[in-house]
Amino acid sequence: MSNIYDIVIIGGGPAGLSAGIYGGRAKLKTAILEKGTVGGMAATTREMVNYPGFKTSTGPELTKAMADHAREFGTEINKDEVKDIDLNGEIKVIKTKKGKEYQTRAIIIAVGSQPRLLNIPGEKEFRGDGVSYCATCDAECYEGLHVVVVGNGDAAIEEAMFITKYASKVTIIVIHDEGTLDCNKLSAEKAFKNDKIEFIWKSVVTEIKGENAVTGVTIKNLKTGIIQELQTDGVFIYVGMVPETGFLKGKVEMDERGYLSCNGLMETSVSGVYAAGDVRTKYLRQVSTAVGDGATAAVAAERYIAEQESFRNYVLNSDKPILMAFWDPVVQESLDLLSVLEKTVADHGDAVNLIKIDMSRTKMIAQKYNVSKVPTVLYLQGKDEFTVFDDENCIAKLDAFLKRNI
Amino acid sequence: MKLKSLNAITFEEEIYDNGQPCLVVFSRKNCHVCAEVVPMLEEAAENYIDSFGFFYVDVEDESDLFKRFSLRGVPQILFFNNGEYQGKLGGLLEEERVVEKIEEVRMG
Ligand SMILES: Cc1cc2nc3c(=O)[nH]c(=O)nc-3n(C[C@H](O)[C@H](O)[C@H](O)COP(=O)(O)OP(=O)(O)OC[C@H]3O[C@@H](n4cnc5c(N)ncnc54)[C@H](O)[C@@H]3O)c2cc1C
Numbered sequence: 001m002s003n004i005y006d007i008v009i010i011g012g013g014p015a016g017l018s019a020g021i022y023g024g025r026a027k028l029k030t031a032i033l034e035k036g037t038v039g040g041m042a043a044t045t046r047e048m049v050n051y052p053g054f055k056t057s058t059g060p061e062l063t064k065a066m067a068d069h070a071r072e073f074g075t076e077i078n079k080d081e082v083k084d085i086d087l088n089g090e091i092k093v094i095k096t097k098k099g100k101e102y103q104t105r106a107i108i109i110a111v112g113s114q115p116r117l118l119n120i121p122g123e124k125e126f127r128g129d130g131v132s133y134c135a136t137c138d139a140e141c142y143e144g145l146h147v148v149v150v151g152n153g154d155a156a157i158e159e160a161m162f163i164t165k166y167a168s169k170v171t172i173i174v175i176h177d178e179g180t181l182d183c184n185k186l187s188a189e190k191a192f193k194n195d196k197i198e199f200i201w202k203s204v205v206t207e208i209k210g211e212n213a214v215t216g217v218t219i220k221n222l223k224t225g226i227i228q229e230l231q232t233d234g235v236f237i238y239v240g241m242v243p244e245t246g247f248l249k250g251k252v253e254m255d256e257r258g259y260l261s262c263n264g265l266m267e268t269s270v271s272g273v274y275a276a277g278d279v280r281t282k283y284l285r286q287v288s289t290a291v292g293d294g295a296t297a298a299v300a301a302e303r304y305i306a307e308q309e310s311f312r313n314y315v316l317n318s319d320k321p322i323l324m325a326f327w328d329p330v331v332q333e334s335l336d337l338l339s340v341l342e343k344t345v346a347d348h349g350d351a352v353n354l355i356k357i358d359m360s361r362t363k364m365i366a367q368k369y370n371v372s373k374v375p376t377v378l379y380l381q382g383k384d385e386f387t388v389f390d391d392e393n394c395i396a397k398l399d400a401f402l403k404r405n406i
Numbered sequence: 407m408k409l410k411s412l413n414a415i416t417f418e419e420e421i422y423d424n425g426q427p428c429l430v431v432f433s434r435k436n437c438h439v440c441a442e443v444v445p446m447l448e449e450a451a452e453n454y455i456d457s458f459g460f461f462y463v464d465v466e467d468e469s470d471l472f473k474r475f476s477l478r479g480v481p482q483i484l485f486f487n488n489g490e491y492q493g494k495l496g497g498l499l500e501e502e503r504v505v506e507k508i509e510e511v512r513m514g
Pocket of ligand 1: 010011012013014015016033034035036037038039040041042043045047048049050051080081082083110111112113155159244276277278279285286287288290
């Protein structure tokens, strides 16, 4: 069996696992590469109350079921971290930390995102010694202690509430005016009612202090400019997420924050490369939307692979020269051209094969030959040698050309 | 190489009685960063068979051990030599940092 994969999926969170299920089910040679926990961010979520059909599932349960499902359909799940990718050829190459190379026809990027750092003094230094980004992992260590939570979105407020199970007091530092939280209303109401929770409004943390472990934070009020010190044993930081797309810089188009922009087919700027889940520019980052993206990306990749395959069979292995006509159902001019072309080919005794390419459905072949305009006609002499006819007199020119060459 | 799991009793034996230079990683199952750090240690362990001990403590199963060191989170890697505490590394780590520390502890 060939060592070339059909689809390699980078990241084994909900988006990657869902893509793996669809890829495996379509009998494509599919691998998922995951550097950490299979199940991704969702595997560290204690309660999952909004995934349709599973009212009370936990993140680990749900994602384990997804992983088993993908494996049952024949998808490999390998522990490894992708360090670099080469997207230049039709066969793309993925290089991993363990020194492996994967060759693949299509790639689905499902690397999700990571907690954003505050980048303030003390944050790096005390990571693991009082600075944390994961309440599930670390809240227990703060039994009876005072904890500061930075942030006010869903994650910040929900995690703050979880920490109150252990800590004696939780102080939430909020950048907005008094009473304003970015989280959902229900969580906000619960937090306001929780008597272990206190808020410091209109403020930011500017420094984390300590010796061997965190002992306090410096807080600045943005309105008054007043700076105060607050004693605390731990700081949990929930100030949003950043996509893990550093290794894709300059290779795949991304927005200024590093999220990958793609269309409804989950296609990125590179043909054969798809993105799914939290890593792409989108409105809602949840498990339910991640699995939808994964399904779409895998099916789009499957189509792309099939297109490539049939292109290779019909075009590259043809015994006659090939005439490729790029058309689009909404461009009347291109429809007219098709019927003229058919006649031209017949006039030349069917010595060439006419292939019609619907640009509204297939982009890969057009990209391969740098065709952006409809109609365009290509005469293919050899594998990489071709002549372009795309101006107003193209039929007359083509006719003359065929007379000379056939 | 899978790391040897310790409980309160085997912890005493390995760390204090045997006293070989070693590290102990405190970890838990559903922690994302742990899931990156532990495989890295498993790999590094291959290079130190017989010369440096690599151990694992599940903090959910062994919460007393965890509390004893007043740790503030997982993953935490604690280093020992001759039963004496030699320092720790916490959070997300590159392999190089760990190897550096291992060498430091081995040199004494
Ligand atoms: C505290 C919290 C609570 C949440 N609660 C809910 C909830 O109740 N309901 C809900 O629907 N959603 C919830 N979410 C959101 C949900 O977790 C995400 O939307 C979902 O996990 C996104 O899935 P994903 O597959 O896109 O990315 P992720 O789950 O982030 O998975 C990406 C995976 O890719 C891996 N990876 C990254 N880079 C590489 C690389 N270079 N090589 C190999 N692997 C790599 C990572 O290790 C990770 O496992 C919550 C999120 C947080 C932070």
